[in-house]
Amino acid sequence: MADFGSNMAALLPEIILVISGLVLLLVGAFAGKKAVPAINLTIVGILLLVAVLVLLRIPDAALSLFDGALRLDALAVFGKFAALLASALGLWLAYGYLKTDKRLTTEFGVLILFAALGMMIMVSATDLLALYVGIEMQSLALYVLAASNRDSLRSSESGLKYFVLGALSSGLLLYGASLIYGFSGSLRFEGIAAAIANDASVGLVVGIVFLLSGLAFKISAAPFHMWTPDVYEGAPTPVTAFFSVAPKIAAVILIARILFDPFLQMLADWQQVVIAISVLSMVVGYLGAIMQRNIKRMMAYSSIANMGYALIAIASGTAGGLSGLLIYMVLYAITTLGIFACILAMRRAEGMVEQMDDLAGLSRSQPALAIGLTILLFSVAGIPPIAGFFGKYFIFLAAMQANLLWLAIFGAVASVIGAFVYIRVVKIIWFDEPPQQDFVPVSRVQAILVASSATLMLPAAIWFLPALYEWSEIVALSLFAGG
Amino acid sequence: MLPIVSITIFLPLVGALAVMTMRKLPRQGVHAIGIGISGLTLIGTIFMWMRGVEASGFSQVEQINWMPSIGAAYRVGVDGISLPLVLLTSLLFFLTFIFSAKVKDRPHAFVVLMLMLETAALGTFTALDAILFYVFFEVSLVSMYFMIAGWGHEDRQRAALMFFIYTLLGSLPLLLAILGLYLGSDPNTFDMRQWIENPPLSGMAAMLALIAMLFTFAVKIPVFPVHTWLPAAHVQAPAAGSVILAGVMLKFGTYGLVRFSLQMTPDAFREAGQIVLAFGVVAALYGAFAALAQKDIKRLIAYTSVNHMGYVVIGVAIAALATDPAIRATALDGSVLQMVSHGLVTGALFFMVGMLQDRTKTRDMEKLGGLLAVTPVLGWSFILAAFASLGLPGLAHFPAEFQIFLATLRVEPWAIIAILGIVITAGLYLLAIGKVFLGETSEKWAQMKDLELREALTLAPLLFLIIAVGVAPFWILDMIHKTTVALQF
Numbered sequence: 024m025a026d027f028g029s030n031m032a033a034l035l036p037e038i039i040l041v042i043s044g045l046v047l048l049l050v051g052a053f054a055g056k057k058a059v060p061a062i063n064l065t066i067v068g069i070l071l072l073v074a075v076l077v078l079l080r081i082p083d084a085a086l087s088l089f090d091g092a093l094r095l096d097a098l099a100v101f102g103k104f105a106a107l108l109a110s111a112l113g114l115w116l117a118y119g120y121l122k123t124d125k126r127l128t129t130e131f132g133v134l135i136l137f138a139a140l141g142m143m144i145m146v147s148a149t150d151l152l153a154l155y156v157g158i159e160m161q162s163l164a165l166y167v168l169a170a171s172n173r174d175s176l177r178s179s180e181s182g183l184k185y186f187v188l189g190a191l192s193s194g195l196l197l198y199g200a201s202l203i204y205g206f207s208g209s210l211r212f213e214g215i216a217a218a219i220a221n222d223a224s225v226g227l228v229v230g231i232v233f234l235l236s237g238l239a240f241k242i243s244a245a246p247f248h249m250w251t252p253d254v255y256e257g258a259p260t261p262v263t264a265f266f267s268v269a270p271k272i273a274a275v276i277l278i279a280r281i282l283f284d285p286f287l288q289m290l291a292d293w294q295q296v297v298i299a300i301s302v303l304s305m306v307v308g309y310l311g312a313i314m315q316r317n318i319k320r321m322m323a324y325s326s327i328a329n330m331g332y333a334l335i336a337i338a339s340g341t342a343g344g345l346s347g348l349l350i351y352m353v354l355y356a357i358t359t360l361g362i363f364a365c366i367l368a369m370r371r372a373e374g375m376v377e378q379m380d381d382l383a384g385l386s387r388s389q390p391a392l393a394i395g396l397t398i399l400l401f402s403v404a405g406i407p408p409i410a411g412f413f414g415k416y417f418i419f420l421a422a423m424q425a426n427l428l429w430l431a432i433f434g435a436v437a438s439v440i441g442a443f444v445y446i447r448v449v450k451i452i453w454f455d456e457p458p459q460q461d462f463v464p465v466s467r468v469q470a471i472l473v474a475s476s477a478t479l480m481l482p483a484a485i486w487f488l489p490a491l492y493e494w495s496e497i498v499a500l501s502l503f504a505g506g
Numbered sequence: 507m508l509p510i511v512s513i514t515i516f517l518p519l520v521g522a523l524a525v526m527t528m529r530k531l532p533r534q535g536v537h538a539i540g541i542g543i544s545g546l547t548l549i550g551t552i553f554m555w556m557r558g559v560e561a562s563g564f565s566q567v568e569q570i571n572w573m574p575s576i577g578a579a580y581r582v583g584v585d586g587i588s589l590p591l592v593l594l595t596s597l598l599f600f601l602t603f604i605f606s607a608k609v610k611d612r613p614h615a616f617v618v619l620m621l622m623l624e625t626a627a628l629g630t631f632t633a634l635d636a637i638l639f640y641v642f643f644e645v646s647l648v649s650m651y652f653m654i655a656g657w658g659h660e661d662r663q664r665a666a667l668m669f670f671i672y673t674l675l676g677s678l679p680l681l682l683a684i685l686g687l688y689l690g691s692d693p694n695t696f697d698m699r700q701w702i703e704n705p706p707l708s709g710m711a712a713m714l715a716l717i718a719m720l721f722t723f724a725v726k727i728p729v730f731p732v733h734t735w736l737p738a739a740h741v742q743a744p745a746a747g748s749v750i751l752a753g754v755m756l757k758f759g760t761y762g763l764v765r766f767s768l769q770m771t772p773d774a775f776r777e778a779g780q781i782v783l784a785f786g787v788v789a790a791l792y793g794a795f796a797a798l799a800q801k802d803i804k805r806l807i808a809y810t811s812v813n814h815m816g817y818v819v820i821g822v823a824i825a826a827l828a829t830d831p832a833i834r835a836t837a838l839d840g841s842v843l844q845m846v847s848h849g850l851v852t853g854a855l856f857f858m859v860g861m862l863q864d865r866t867k868t869r870d871m872e873k874l875g876g877l878l879a880v881t882p883v884l885g886w887s888f889i890l891a892a893f894a895s896l897g898l899p900g901l902a903h904f905p906a907e908f909q910i911f912l913a914t915l916r917v918e919p920w921a922i923i924a925i926l927g928i929v930i931t932a933g934l935y936l937l938a939i940g941k942v943f944l945g946e947t948s949e950k951w952a953q954m955k956d957l958e959l960r961e962a963l964t965l966a967p968l969l970f971l972i973i974a975v976g977v978a979p980f981w982i983l984d985m986i987h988k989t990t991v992a993l994q995f
Contacts, residue, residue: 406648406674407641416637416681423685428714431685435678443671446651454655454663489573496575 030088033095036073036080036103037143043069044136051129059127063118066132070111070139077103085501091211092150097501101349101494102146102276109269109356110139112472116360117261119468120367126259131171135265138164142273149212149284151200154277158196158241161270162189168265169258181257188240188250196237202230216285228292234281235296241274243323244300244330245307252311255323260375263319264363267326268356275333275352279345282337283502290340297338298430304331305437312444318366318379321444322359325403328441329355335434336418339425346499347417350491354414354480358402361476365396368469371462379448384457392465393452395477402480404445405438410484417492509568510557511582514550514596515628518543522621525614537607540617544600544624551596551628559586559985562992564634564699577688577695581634586989587764587842588631590982591757594849595631597967598753599624605857605964606746608864609657616657620746623649627754631761636684636696643680643762646755647673650747658742665742672735676725679718680762686715687770702769712774719767720782726759727815729785730792740808741869745860748804752811753853757845760818764841768826769993775826780918783823787924790816794930798937802869803862806938807855810895813927814848814903817841820924821910828917831991837917838990839983840909846982847894847902847975854891854968858884861961862942865954871938876947881956885943887965892935894972897928901976905983 031038043066051062077100085096093099114135121127141161148154166189170182204210206226207218219227240247255263282293308328315321333355336348369376369385369392376382386393402411415438422431465473479487521543525536559565567583584592602620609616626649629642647670655666688694690706700706707715725732740748768775775782793812800806821841828834861884862877863869878885894901907928914921957965975982 401648407644412641412644416685419682420685420688423682423689428682431682435682436675439671439675439678442674443667446667446670450655450663450667453652485572492573492576 033080033082033086033088034093036076037140039073039076040069040136040140040143044133044140047136048129048133051133059129060118060122062129063114063127063132066136067111067115067118070107070114070136074104074107074111077107087149088147089153091213092153093144093147094149095147097498098276098280099147101498102273103143105353105356106142106146106269106273107139109272109360110135110142110265112360113261113265113269115468116264116364116367116472117259119466120261121259123466126172128171131168134164134168134171138168139269142269145273146276146280148277149280151204151210154281155193155197155200158274158277159193161273162193162241165189165266165270168262169254171262172259175257175259177257178259181254184257185250185254192237192240192247194237195233195240199230199233199235199237202226202233206230212281212285216288219285219288223289223292227289231286231289231293232296235278235293235300238274238278238281239300242271242278242330242333243327244334245303245327246300248304248307248327251327252315252320252323255326256317256319260319260363260367263322264360264367267322267359267363271326271330272352272356275330275337275348279337279348280502283340283345287340294338294340297334298427301331301334301338301430302433304328304334305434306331309437309440309444313440316379317377318382318448319377321379321448322362322366325441325444326359328437329403331437332415332418332434335427335430336421338430339421339427341421341425342496342499342503343424344418344421345502346492346495347414347421349495349498350417350488351414353491353495354402354410357476357479358399358411361399361473361480362396362403364469364472364476365392365399368392368465368473369462376462379451380455381458382448382451383455385462386453387457388461389465392462392470392473395473396452397449398477398481399473400445400449404442406442408481408484410480410488413484413488510550510553511566511584511632512568514547514554514592515582515625515632517547517550518599518621518624518628522618522625525618525621529614531614533610533613534607536613536617537603537609540603540620541600541607543621544596544603547624547628548596548600551592554584555589555593555985559584559589559988561988567634577691577693577697578637579635579697580638581697581699582629582632582638583634584632586986587838588761590842590846590986591631591761591849592628594757594846595624595627595754597971598749598849598853599627601853601857601964601967602746602749604960605749605860607960609744609746611657615652619649619652619656620750623653623750627750627758630758634698636687636698636701638696639698640677640681640684643677643758644674646758647677650751650755653747653750654739654743657744657747659744660742662742665738669735669739672732673725676722676732678722680722680766683715683718683722683766686711686718698765698770705770705772707771708773712771713777716767716771716774716778719762719771720778723759723762723767724785726762727756727789727819728759728812729789729816729819730812733789733793733812736812737805737808740811741802741804745856745863748808748856748860749853752808752856753849756811756815757849760815760822760841760845763819763822764838768822772826779823779827783820783827783918783921786816786819786823787921788816789813789819790924790927791930792816794927794934798930798934801871803871803938803942804856804859804869806871806934807852807859810931810934811848811852813931814844814852814895816927817907817910817924818844818848820914820921824910824913824917824921828913830916833913833916834993835987835990836909837913838993839986840906840913842986842990843975843979843983844903844906844910847906847972850902850968850971850975851891851894854965854972855888855895857961857964857968858888858891861957866951871941874942874951875945876943877951877954878943879947880951880954883957883962887957887969888943889939890969891972892939894976896932896935899976900973902972904976905979
């Protein structure tokens with residue numbers, strides 16, 4: 024058990040975030056409009072800096088902090104690094120976009136910073152209360168971000184919708200947590216694990232189902248996905264880009280930790296629930312995506328389906344599943360960020376392009392962007408040799424190892440429907456007749472993001488994938504060996 | 507030693523990247539690069555041929571570790587089954603580039619796609635790592651999708667999407683089978699040589715893996731009833747696409763049938779042999795009858811592919827059922843030779859249909875007639891290739907089909923009813939020749955030009971090889987036979 028001083032030292036990255044967030048909020052209030060871009064860029068820098076700091080401070084052995092409320096282990100480091108990086112890139116992308124639209128505010132960056140802080144707590148929480156605090160911290164920031172375009176009716180509506188449904192899901196989550204506490208007598212994961220080993224009562228099963236329902240809402244898995252398409256469509260596009268990456272990583276890692284750590288002994292009980300949610304998400308996600316003409320709504324449904332695949336890995340309940348899950352989430356994050364960078368880059372003189380059919384002619388006016396987007400779309404569709412294929416591959420492997428052959432088959436079949444959705448966009452980009460107006464040239468931020476994510480997906484994947492695999496395996500083994 | 511196999515596989519890809527960077531290059535230059543690169547690739551495969559294959563196992567193996575902890579690596583090599591297909595691939599691509607030198611619409615993209623497709627095809631036949639095989643297998647799909655969608659005929663978008671989704675759905679069971687084989691192997695590896703030496707699965711698991719693989723390859727071959735993508739894709743594809751699709755990509759299916767199904771799950775294949783054989787017989791007969799009913803000459807040739815590939819399936823199934831090693835070798839020799847012959851013959855036929863369509867803008871046989879009088883060279887070439895396709899002795903298909911039927915008679919005599927297919931193809935080709943080339947020449951076609959030099963250069967090597975394989979098949983059969991007699995399962 025560490026003393027207070029070393030506890031605080033281990034939380035240095037979080038503390039830096041809190042202090043710099045508060046300071047920048049004050050600075051923003053006094054410095055006026057001119058400082059807004061600088062403040063946002065500073066936040067990008069701070070997030071990147073803290074991400075590096077997190078990496079530099081990998082503990083030799085898992086550290087239990089604050090009497091078991093938080094744990095700093097390989098999984099937490101992985102999650103924090105991924106969430107911080109995704110937040111930084113998301114903010115950078117939004118910065119490039121909002122600056123041209125003159126809608127950038129100090130609060131925007133600070134909210135993303137606080138959301139990132141919430142995610143850092145989420146991925147390291149080993150206590151039901153710490154977990155709840157992390158989730159709420161992140162969610163409150165996200166509600167405000169969804170409504171951040173105050174002049175838009177749709178943005179306000181999406182923020183409100185997200186808030187009301189989010190509050191409901193938090194209620195479910197709290198109810199589940201209180202049931203678990205009631206039947207196990209402990210909020211700490213260790214205590215819960217000990218109680219389960221002693222006697223796994225039905226009350227705990229009910230508790231975990233409620234907890235899972237609340238968490239499924241956060242990762243927008245069906246049947247708790249209703250909010251996703253509306254919020255994705257209504258929120259400002261850079262906010263959507265942020266929504267679909269960083270919070271998903273954090274929430275998925277949180278689910279993995281809670282199910283694989285104290286509740287692994289009850290695998291048989293929660294496995295069916297996770298499988299049901301997973302299957303439903305793939306079906307709803309891809310079938311829903313087929314109907315969409317708006318590219319943001321399509322991405323919303325696509326993210327629902329992608330969470331279905333992530334849940335396959337969780338359902339396997341093995342170290343291989345966890346490692347596959349981490350690989351999948353990283354690849355998903357990179358691809359999704361790249362696709363959103365493309366969406367943000369596609370402007371015509373009269374404004375943003377949001378309908379799929381408007382993408383026609385992209386290959387003629389912006390060939391480089393079209394190639395990048397094509398690679399990314401083939402990646403989410405899971406076509407080899409693009410890295411996205413290997414994400415699905417590791418997940419199917421984990422499912423088959425866990426004797427979930429039929430789930431792997433189901434995932435494979437669903438991915439064909441998914442491929443149809445994405446290839447249709449590719450077809451529009453390359454073969455449909457273009458309208459009169461040309462696209463406005465791409466800004467630098469977007470070009471860099473598209474190029475780097477596409478490069479990571481195709482040629483660089485040869486080096487990137489083995490490295491990612493090694494890391495994910497170390498992380499997975501640390502959770503399973505450490506108990 | 508120089509890694510010729512890898513150089514040959516990736517040379518087209520390097521060429522494709524080079525073309526991508528040279529956006530200013532004029533059309534002729536782009537096509538010249540395509541012809542040059544594919545010519546070099548052809549020379550590379552001829553070097554591979556000269557190095558030859560060893561009696562057992564794989565030769566010229568090249569290997570680089572990729573992810574050692576999961577047993578995945580870059581491994582390529584050839585044996586007597588894959589080398590003939592590699593040679594066929596590089597030859598057909600080279601000729602396709604010569605033929606396509608006329609393409610004016612987006613020549614850069616066309617050449618890039620064709621070169622990528624060539625790398626994918628060569629990689630599929632030479633891969634010795636299951637992941638690598640799967641990757642190449644799927645890349646070919648993407649390139650072909652763009653080929654059909656970008657340069658096809660009237661209804662190309664629908665046909666291309668159907669082709670893509672159909673074959674993608676078809677190939678996912680293979681992925682699951684690969685995962686199953688991987689999990690069954692000890693130590694876990696994706697090395698196809700290990701899987702062939704010690705088939706990793708047995709019993710029910712092997713049967714499930716076999717069913718999954720059979721589904722994948724049946725779609726690719728294609729076997730009735732999962733053949734429906736083929737006529738649509740062929741009719742809409744540009745001539746170059748049709749040649750590659752029929753000449754090279756259909757062989758992915760039959761090659762996989764031998765390499766994966768037969769070699770990696772031999773016991774399960776033996777148990778299911780009768781059913782596979784029945785599918786082969788039905789495909790052979792169905793293909794012939796369906797071809798008989800076509801008015802569109804491209805559709806007709808597409809359906810004869812179903813027929814010819816049906817014979818390959820019969821041959822492989824017989825090889826699985828045979829207990830005598832000599833008969834098994836005969837059946838496999840016939841099957842592999844049939845793949846090569848089909849590539850040569852159908853390649854030539856699709857080229858010629860492309861030439862006809864360039865001149866007449868139609869594929870409808872009813873609208874054509876008497877063309878032999880105006881275009882004698884094209885006409886006689888077509889007649890030669892058509893006779894080869896119907897299995898005339900002395901031409902490419904005969905030695906292959908002869909061996910397949912010989913082995914069939916010894917093992918499962920009932921399956922010989924598939925030979926009816928030859929009678930029907932004979933009838934339909936004679937009818938087609940009659941409609942297109944004989945009879946009265948209509949005014950409309952009186953001014954039609956015979957073959958240009960470029961077209962003659964495309965056809966001559968194929969026609970020569972059709973006769974060479976037909977008259978003296980030993981020069982290619984020896985290589986195939988060396989591997990097939992040594993197969994242990």
